[in-house]
Amino acid sequence: MNDTIPHLTADAAALLSETSTGRIRAIRSRRWVLYPRAKQALDRLEALLEHPKGTRMPSVAIYGDSGMGKTMIMKRFRDQHPPVFDRRTAVLKTPVLAMEMVSRPGERRFYGELLTQLGAPQAPRADIAQMEQAALRIMGAIGLQVLVIDEVHNILAGTYREQRIVLNTLRFLSNRLQISLVCFGVNEAREAIGGDVQLARRFEQLTLSRWAANEQFETLVASILRNTPLRRPSVLTPKALRRILQITDGITANIFLMLGSLAIEAIESGSERITDDAVAAWVPAFDTETAFA
Template sequence: MNNEVSHLTARAAALLAETDERRIRAIRSRRWVLYPRAKQALDRLRALLGHPRGTRMPSVAIYGDSGMGKTMIMKRFRDEHPSSFNPLTGTLKTPVLAMEMTSRPGERRFYAELLTLLGAPQRPRADIAQMEQAALRIMEAIGVQVLVLDEVHNILAGSYREQRIVLNTLRFLSNRLQISLVCFGVNEAREAISGDVQLARRFQQFTLSRWAANDQFETLIVSILRNTPLRNPSVLTAKSLRRILQITEGITANIFHMINSLAIDAIENGHERITDEVIESWEPDFDTEAAYA
């Protein structure tokens, strides 16, 4: 790689040939940045696909405050294992099926959402047993191996009885289809899953904690900067890193927002780098207590 762009990944370096407007657009777009903690989470999820099928399949629950990158990890895992169609056999295979847990989910609403995701026509007067059998038949036919549930803490919005029914439904699907479950949610989601002891025992827990002043945080900042198409390298001091933590409260979404804003300013003012001085003077335009995906 040319020494003039050695501070960037190949993909970010390629953007330097674009106009400032295109570079700014690229910075504002949601882009994947691999950092060690995200890789650890993805490695756990990938291992599920290689696990031999059985009646008590291992599952993974990923918890963290809003804005810690759970949804980005979920989408990355889903996109790494897309559906594929075999034109010779005429079969569709979907190893990873991802859905969002609806607000106040019940058994009927859960199956309705699942069937919609599967693209299945629904009879208005179909009972739950018919919806269940349709979902089982289609999921088995397309070879689902992992069912991913985002916003799983929404289970808590239902009554105790509704919570138990939904958890029983998840356990039933896992047992019948011999599939793994992956649940993403805020920290309160632990309470939701613990409502079914048998189900909870199957879950390996992975927590995305807020960032602290350590080597992992420094690696995160370096990874973001290497994926940010600025012509000059940004070399930040320990003081600047502490300032970023203070402003963002260790929330991943806030960190990305801050670095992106500073990078756009650097393009617009022609400096093409993020400096300690601009970090010290930067004021956030986000509410640090707001919820992020």
């Protein structure tokens, strides 16, 4: 079908058989769109799974402003490596485990959240040593290779002592289990991880900077449009692209929101394409500086 609708991907073209309501629902849903910057991040994370176990496992930290797509990349990586049941051992092998750093860091709260994500029952009166041993035992049994931690900047909400304890815990888990760590956070997260020099040295840093007027931005917009089920191709001039960049402040989530809103307008009006005039007339219903804070 994609051969007859060259301006769309096969999945987007398939949606053209839906009603207008169905297409609008698809546009409003959280869609994964592969673009070069996201692919670069995913390729680096994939390399962690292929790295042989050793005493100093490589890790990756991905930083960026809120709304730059960090969580979407994290979920994509996790979803591409779901748990698989090993019939031979009757164990659910889990190569990638994702969790969110607790809002107020502390060893007990960290292990509590980790055990919750592992689906492990927790004894109300268990001490930290017992929780630690339970986490180590389960993570070893499921064959964990990469522990992913979102919102790692939350470490900064703790006292200096609490921050040190959590960072020591991350380094301990990586050493003991010979696993890689992946941390996602806003730019302030550099300070959080930097609180442990030995740990920080293991991290390769990737930064998701705000978009600028360049070829990468044009590729992002083109990728979004190819995944948007409109019956006619949308051809935008450099002036329209600059307008999109200006309104969205170069924030990925804002760009998706704007183009999605314009696509819905195009379906409802029957024009079935996004035009320069529509871009020029579009007024955001959000404050770009706070909508994704």
